[in-house]
Every structure is written in C-alpha cells, then in structure tokens.
Amino acid sequence: xxxxxxxxxxxxxxxxxxxxxxxxxxxxxxxxxxxxxxxxxxxxxxxxxxxxxxxxxxxxxxxxxxxxxxxxxxxxxxxxxxxxxxxxxxxxxxxxxxxxxxxxxxxxxxxxxxxxxxxxxxxxxxxxxxxxxxxxxxxxxxxxxxxxxxxxxxxxxxxxxxxxxxxxxxxxxxxxxxxxxxxxxxxxxxxxxxxxxxxxxxxxxxxxxxxxxxxxxxxxxxxxxxxxxxxxxxxxxxxxxxxxxxxxxxxxxxxxxxxxxxxxxxxxxxxxxxxxxxxxxxxxxxxxxxxxxxxxxxxxxxxxxxxxxxxxxxxxxxxxxxxxxxxxxxxxxxxxxxxxxxxxxxxxx
Amino acid sequence: xxxxxxxxxxxxxxxxxxxxxxxxxxxxxxxxxxxxxxxxxxxxxxxxxxxxxxxxxxxxxxxxxxxxxxxxxxxxxxxxxxxxxxxxxxxxxxxxxxxxxxxxxxxxxxxxxxxxxxxxxxxxxxxxxxxxxxxxxxxxxxxxxxxxxxxxxxxxxxxxxxxxxxxxxxxxxxxxxxxxxxxxxxxxxxxxxxxxxxxxxxxxxxxxxxxxxxxxxxxxxxxxxxxxxxxxxxxxxxxxxxxxxxxxxxxxxxxxxxxxxxxxxxxxxxxxxxxxxxxxxxxxxxxxxxxxxxxx
Numbered sequence: 001x002x003x004x005x006x007x008x009x010x011x012x013x014x015x016x017x018x019x020x021x022x023x024x025x026x027x028x029x030x031x032x033x034x035x036x037x038x039x040x041x042x043x044x045x046x047x048x049x050x051x052x053x054x055x056x057x058x059x060x061x062x063x064x065x066x067x068x069x070x071x072x073x074x075x076x077x078x079x080x081x082x083x084x085x086x087x088x089x090x091x092x093x094x095x096x097x098x099x100x101x102x103x104x105x106x107x108x109x110x111x112x113x114x115x116x117x118x119x120x121x122x123x124x125x126x127x128x129x130x131x132x133x134x135x136x137x138x139x140x141x142x143x144x145x146x147x148x149x150x151x152x153x154x155x156x157x158x159x160x161x162x163x164x165x166x167x168x169x170x171x172x173x174x175x176x177x178x179x180x181x182x183x184x185x186x187x188x189x190x191x192x193x194x195x196x197x198x199x200x201x202x203x204x205x206x207x208x209x210x211x212x213x214x215x216x217x218x219x220x221x222x223x224x225x226x227x228x229x230x231x232x233x234x235x236x237x238x239x240x241x242x243x244x245x246x247x248x249x250x251x252x253x254x255x256x257x258x259x260x261x262x263x264x265x266x267x268x269x270x271x272x273x274x275x276x277x278x279x280x281x282x283x284x285x286x287x288x289x290x291x292x293x294x295x296x297x298x299x300x301x302x303x304x305x306x307x308x309x310x311x312x313x314x315x316x317x318x319x320x321x322x323x324x325x326x327x328x329x330x331x332x333x334x335x336x337x338x339x340x341x342x343x344x345x346x347x348x349x
Numbered sequence: 350x351x352x353x354x355x356x357x358x359x360x361x362x363x364x365x366x367x368x369x370x371x372x373x374x375x376x377x378x379x380x381x382x383x384x385x386x387x388x389x390x391x392x393x394x395x396x397x398x399x400x401x402x403x404x405x406x407x408x409x410x411x412x413x414x415x416x417x418x419x420x421x422x423x424x425x426x427x428x429x430x431x432x433x434x435x436x437x438x439x440x441x442x443x444x445x446x447x448x449x450x451x452x453x454x455x456x457x458x459x460x461x462x463x464x465x466x467x468x469x470x471x472x473x474x475x476x477x478x479x480x481x482x483x484x485x486x487x488x489x490x491x492x493x494x495x496x497x498x499x500x501x502x503x504x505x506x507x508x509x510x511x512x513x514x515x516x517x518x519x520x521x522x523x524x525x526x527x528x529x530x531x532x533x534x535x536x537x538x539x540x541x542x543x544x545x546x547x548x549x550x551x552x553x554x555x556x557x558x559x560x561x562x563x564x565x566x567x568x569x570x571x572x573x574x575x576x577x578x579x580x581x582x583x584x585x586x587x588x589x590x591x592x593x594x595x596x597x598x599x600x601x602x603x604x605x606x607x608x609x610x611x612x613x614x615x616x617x618x619x620x621x622x623x624x625x626x627x628x629x630x631x632x633x634x635x636x637x638x639x640x641x642x643x644x645x
Contacts, residue, residue, distance in 0.1 A: 003451050007444060008437070096435030100488065103400060103429035104452035105421055105495065346404070 038140030055144035073159035077167035085175020127168035152254035154204035166329030173336035252315035263305030358408035383546030384535035428497035434488035438477030461494035482513030
C-alpha cells in the first residue's frame with residue numbers, strides 16, 4: 001500500500017520538492033550575508049545612535065524578498081490542502097478506481113491510514129522545514145521590521161516557526177474530508193479553500209488575541225509610541241498627537257487596542273487618529289515662540305497626565321503562541337481524521 | 350453444498366427510492382451466475398452489497414459465509430470487477446500487477462504475467478492508453494490473479510464491441526474451468542450470458558423476479574398458444590409470467606412443474622432470452638390484466 005500511495009503521489013511530491021529546494025538554496029545562499037549585514041549595521045549604528053534609520057533602511061532594502069518568502073509560507077498550507085488533500089479521494093471516486101483498490105486484499109481503513117499518514121507526514125515535514133528555514137533567514141529582518149510587519153503581527157506570525165506545519169496538517173485533513181463529502185474534485189477544492197481561508201482569518205482576529213490574557217499598560221508618550229506629534233505654527237490651535245501601535249520598552253509587541261487618555265483618564269483617540277491636546281500654546285514650553293522645541297513640550301504634556309493605554313501581547317509570547325496555535329490545529333486535524341475514518345467505513349462507497 | 354451468496358430480506362434505499370428490496374436468494378457454490386435486468390433495476394446495488402461496497406438498509410447478506418468486506422480474509426476470498434472496469438490511468442500495466450501483488454495475501458503472479466503476455470498487452474503501456482477491451486482484460490486479470498473463491502463482475506462487457514465481448518467471456522470461462530471458482534456477473538443483455546451461465550437471476554424494478562439454475566428454469570417455463578382465454582381460467586399450478594392477446598388468440602408464458610395436458614394449447618419451450626424478456630415484461634402484463642377486467 002505504501003508503494004501504491006507513493007507511486008500515485010511521487011509526481012506531485014517531486015514537483016513540490018523541486019520548488020522547495022530552489023527556495024532553500026536561495027535562502028541558504030543569501031541568509032548569511034543578510035545576517036552579517038545586520039550585525040555590522042547594528043555595530044555602527046549603536047555608536048552614532050542612528051539605529052532607527054538603520055532599521056528602516058535595512059528593512060527597506062530587503063522588503064520585497066521578505067514579503068515574498070512570507071507569502072510562500074502562508075500559501076503553502078493552502079496549496080497542500082487544495083492539491084494534495086482535496087483530490088486524494090475524489091480522484092479515485094471520479095475514476096471509479098476506489099472500487100478496484102477497495103477490493104484488493106486490504107481494508108479501506110488501512111488504505112486510508114497509509115494515504116493520510118504518508119502524504120500528511122510529507123506535507124507536515126515540508127511546511128515545517130520551510131517555515132523554520134524562513135524563520136532563520138528572516139530573523140534579522142524581523143528584528144528591524146516596522147510594527148505592522150513584526151514577528152507577532154498576524155500576517156507574519158503565520159509564516160514563521162512551527163505554526164505552518166499545523167496549518168498544513170489541518171488543510172490536508174480538511175481537503176480529504178471535504179473531498180469525501182463532496183465527491184467531486186473541483187467543488188471540493190473550492191470548498192476547502194473557502195473553509196481554510198475563513199479559518200485563517202478567524203484565527204488571528206478572534207482566537208489568537210485570547211490565547212493568553214493580554215497585558216494592559218499605561219505609558220508615557222514618547223517617540224516610540226507616537227506616530228505623529230505636531231504643534232501648529234503661530235498658535236493656530238492646540239498641539240496634535242497620534243499614537244502608533246507600539247508600546248515603549250516592548251518592541252515587536254502585538255498591540256490589540258491602543259488609546260490616548262487625557263489627564264482625567266478618558267480616552268480621546270484611538271490608534272492612528274489625531275487628537276488635540278489641551279495645553280497652552282501661547283505661553284509655556286509648547287508655545288512656538290518660546291523656542292524650547294518639541295521635547296520640552298512633550299515633557300509638559302506628560303506632566304499634565306496624557307498617557308497611552310495599550311492592550312497587547314508581548315513579543316516574548318511568540319513561541320508559546322506558536323505551540324498553542326499548532327496544538328489547536330493538531331486537535332482540529334485529529335478530529336477531521338477521526339471523522340474521515342468513520343465516514344469511509346460507514347457512509348462512503 | 351455451501352452457498353456463495355445468501356440474502357434474506359435484503360434492501361437498499363437511497364433517500365426515498367429503493368434500489369433493491371425484499372431480496373432473498375441463495376446461490377449455491379460452483380456456478381456461473383448471470384444477473385440480468387434492465388438498466389437501473391438494482392443489479393449494481395446487489396453486487397455492491399455482495400462485495401461490501403454498500404451497507405444494506407434492511408436485511409442481511411452473507412458471502413461465502415462471511416460479512417462482505419468484513420476483513421482481510423473476506424476481501425481475499427471475493428474478487429470484484431466494477432462497472433466500466435476502472436483502472437488507474439496513470440499507472441502502467443506492470444504497475445497494476447505490482448499493485449495486485451502488494452495488496453493481496455495470495456497473488457498468482459505467474460498467472461497474471463502469463464495472462465498479460467497472452468493478451469499481448471505491453472507491460473510498460475499506461476493503462477489510460479489501453480482500448481476498452483484491453484482495459485477490461487486488465488481488470489479481469491487483477492480479479493483473477495488474487496485467486497478468489499467468488500469473482501463478481503458488474504457489467505464487465507457493457508462497453509465492449511462484440512469481438513472484445515467474446516474474447517472477454519472466453520477468457521473468463523477458461524479461468525473458471527482452470528481454477529474452479531464461482532462467478533456472479535451482471536448484464537442487461539441476455540445474449541452476453543446465455544452461453545456461459547448455468548444459474549440465472551432476473552431482477553426488475555429493484556426486485557428479484559426469478560432465480561434458479563438455467564436448466565431447471567428452461568424445463569419449467571413454457572409458451573402456450575391457443576384460443577383466447579382469460580388467465581384466471583388456467584390451472585392453479587400454472588403461474589402466468591406474461592400474456593398477450595389478439596382478437597381470437599392468447600399467448601401465455603407460464604411457469605409450472607406439472608406437465609401440460611390441455612390439448613387446446615400449442616406448447617413450445619422457451620429460449621433463455623425469451624424467458625428473461627417475459628419476466629421483464631411482467632409489469633406490463635399486470636397492467637394489461639387490469640385492462641381486461643375493466644373491459645369485461
């Protein structure tokens with residue numbers, strides 16, 4: 001049975017392997033250069049205190065390959081479900097060959113065990129290796145990425161670590177199960193894609209923020225959590241502050257909610273929105289004519305009691321989250337696998 | 350003698366439609382059984398139930414004393430060649446033999462190789478490129494080389510041309526003689542089965558109409574032709590299978606174990622084909638009988 005499964009699968013396996021080998025070679029050749037470029041850059045920017053500029057410039061240079069490899073890892077599980085999972089049973093049902101193979105001397109359960117086991121393991125191994133290789137390659141970029149593309153950001157989280165392996169196992173089992181129920185290849189592929197995409201959206205939006213209780217903190221305003229800070233010239237209005245989704249002292253944290261509080265503790269603006277600050281611009285540190293500069297004005301605003309209040313998941317939870325999320329997908333996979341065995345014995349013919 | 354297939358009150362329902370109902374048959378071992386009936390009569394359903402592809406809705410079925418597809422031992426005893434003789438289009442002929450060798454407990458590799466060679470199939474040929482007849486032969490070879498005690502074939506020759514049909518049936522018969530196993534094969538054409546079957550099951554409208562050894566069936570069915578007569582004036586032991594009437598003349602096909610003495614009838618025997626057609630025609634007879642009563 002292993003022979004037959006492999007004989008049917010080897011074409012697809014060889015093609016995927018070829019693509020992944022090309023990717024691995026590309027990563028292996030460029031990875032060391034990327035990493036040394038990062039460390040020399042850091043070494044020189046620390047001395048001149050210009051690391052923010054270095055990060056922006058370094059990330060900007062490699063943004064395209066960064067997005068490309070992340071996309072590959074994000075898509076890989078969906079492709080596994082679509083092209084390995086969904087047709088696995090439907091192809092046999094459509095050609096009628098299930099009637100041939102189920103009447104040889106092996107039970108259906110064993111037939112399905114080998115098919116699911118062998119191809120599922122190959123899919124998991126491929127995505128796991130791919131995910132870890134990309135994690136290794138992009139680690140200098142992840143450290144210098146802007147907050148919306150940081151390691152914990154929804155788009156990037158799913159393309160790093162071991163989570164892609166969980167996604168692939170689930171997508172494969174989903175494709176097989178849907179194929180058994182729908183019995184036709186194309187509708188099964190479409191339905192698999194729809195369900196998998198829906199779950200991949202629901203996970204970061206609804207589930208992942210609550211995997212561990214998020215941290216809530218109140219922070220003074222500073223350069224690291226402000227997107228915009230402006231004082232209109234000639235006292236035309238109050239100074240204006242907009243927050244960005246970052247918290248001071250915890251770079252790379254995944255900010256879930258972000259508000260600007262006025263001195264009474266009332267939220268006056270959400271993330272990205274500008275809010276006027278009630279501080280005198282005719283005299284004192286925020287008066288443009290005072291010539292004291294922005295820094296003293298910010299000190300004055302903080303003294304008045306304006307704060308950032310953020311709810312977030314810190315960066316150090318990256319690996320715990322990876323394990324929890326992989327575990328959730330493993331449970332879903334186990335459930336689907338159980339169902340497919342039940343179905344093939346009771347209902348499918 | 351043991352039974353190869355025993356069914357009691359067997360039924361299979363798809364949604365609201367019964368594909369097979371109240372099927373009770375007992376097929377003794379050592380026969381080549383023909384299963385005849387029009388398209389959609391329930392032949393495939395019965396064969397799939399026998400091979401364990403389907404689970405019955407009601408009743409029970411045992412094949413060679415075991416539950417169909419109830420484990421490796423049962424699977425090894427029963428061969429099944431499905432309708433349209435499916436094979437893996439992407440695999441070569443040799444791959445199929447390898448598949449059989451790896452997936453079966455007992456596999457007659459020498460026989461399979463020899464058969465393929467005799468048929469003139471190139472082992473490297475992809476099964477998808479074979480002609481319909483060659484594909485059917487390949488599927489049959491797979492069924493035969495697992496050396497089953499019962500081989501089930503579902504409309505194996507339906508899509509073949511007459512020459513390929515004859516070759517297929519010939520190959521099947523040679524194998525039964527050589528290896529002594531029971532065969533159940535279905536067709537909607539009696540002519541396919543006439544020369545090879547010694548046991549016949551007629552299935553119409555999801556019910557088994559008649560089942561028995563062909564010799565016995567032929568010896569107990571007659572065509573009566575004579576002056577017009579209503580069916581209820583026939584002796585009680587003569588069961589009407591079909592009837593047709595003209596103004597003055599009636600023709601009946603009847604089943605009876607007793608000799609027919611009525612001199613008014615011209616009694617002739619039936620060919621197997623006529624016999625099957627009479628059973629297939631039965632529904633219309635019942636309708637017609639109602640019409641006769643109304644006219645009276």
